[in-house]
Amino acid sequence: MSGKVYTETVIYSAPEAFVKDVPYQIAIVTLEDGRRITGRILGAEVSIDDPVRLAEERGGVPYFRKAD
């Protein structure tokens, strides 16, 4: 599964469950079929329009990584 970053943000202040992850980046990704999905970004930070691909899925959350 791959797509393009529609929007993103790096979070510095988190809810209890995610305090240990700070800072972390989330993004809304537009998938190839046009659907949009919210997920986490692994590795290098991404910007709007960057291509990303699904790296893994944990607890129902998609984790994307910047595609080359």
Add this chain to the structure above:
Amino acid sequence: MRPVAVIGIGKTPFGAFADRDLRALAVEASQKCLKNAGATPAQVEAFYLGNFAGPSFMGQSHLAPYVAASMGITDVPATRFEAACASSGAAFAHAHAAVASGVFDLVLVTGVEKMTSQQTPRVAEILAMAGDCSGEGKAGATFPALFAMIAQRHMHQYGTTREHLAAVAVKNHANGAKNPDAHLKKIITMEQALAGKPVSDPLTVFDCSLVSDGAAAVLLAPLERAGEFTDKPVRVLAVAQTSDHVALDQKDDITTFRAVKTAAEKAYRTAGLTTADIQFAEVHDCFTIAEIIAIEDLGFVEKGQGGFYSLAGKTCLSGEKPVNASGGLKSKGHPVGATGVAQICDVALQIRGEAGERQLKRNQIGLAQNLGGSGATCVVSILGAA
């Protein structure tokens, strides 16, 4: 439908009050409101309470009769409305419908939230429940993060800048400094606003509204009976509530709020007015970007121009379209469930000419825009001199 008037208003100051619980705040605002209208608890025919998360913040449910009975209002419908940050806007919309349709004459609408008894990570967790907990919530999105993603996209599409966002914060802090009931009566400079501690890129602490305790209340009556209570009735010209997807990723375009546009269109049509007729507004600046998008969606400026318009000073007290003369959620404070009714109080205060240092000269027709979540609920109300 018959015309409806706001015949009384009452508010607690907004802030962090360790000595007052949710009920004490709601009762204080409600009693001030009844006193303001010269009405008694026995005259209240229904009690509508706007509250977002009392059960989560306080561990107490069944809040409407819990509040009402403690101020002597019993034997009438007492119901809580929950629509995230638009909870009391929704309560106001439904109360207005009940009075306009003749079901009740006197309806007391109170909004309240008690937030500061919880630590920040828990507050963030409770607020995140206003989003979609099965998708964006699981991924770790906070409320600031949702609006940060909206801001990133708005910047990308329209050239909105950090300075544009900061201009909203600077203006609202300047206005709030003139509001004795504001949570943060502190003027800030553009330099300070730009150097704030990051919360969620590109938003800093100066882009975020405050976590506050507080309550606000209004008493509604048919316009024909307003004279029994006040010589300064404020007429409700229109109220429109609309809805949209809760999850941000389900919206086609996140740089605009469909619910705001549709509520505004309905409200303008009902009132027989256009955007040009609106002399001032209280809008839902939960984040600075939200004020920029609000003035676009309400039609005050062209799409994409909200940031430029704000930086040019057009929305300040002396500008062509003053926005958030009260200080807005940014400086006045944002006790979530109280905000919708507090906005109505602030618009009414301007129309009555009682806004003190922040009183506007063009004060005959004002608008309040109350947003729930990242745009899943919107209530737009237009008030005018009776």
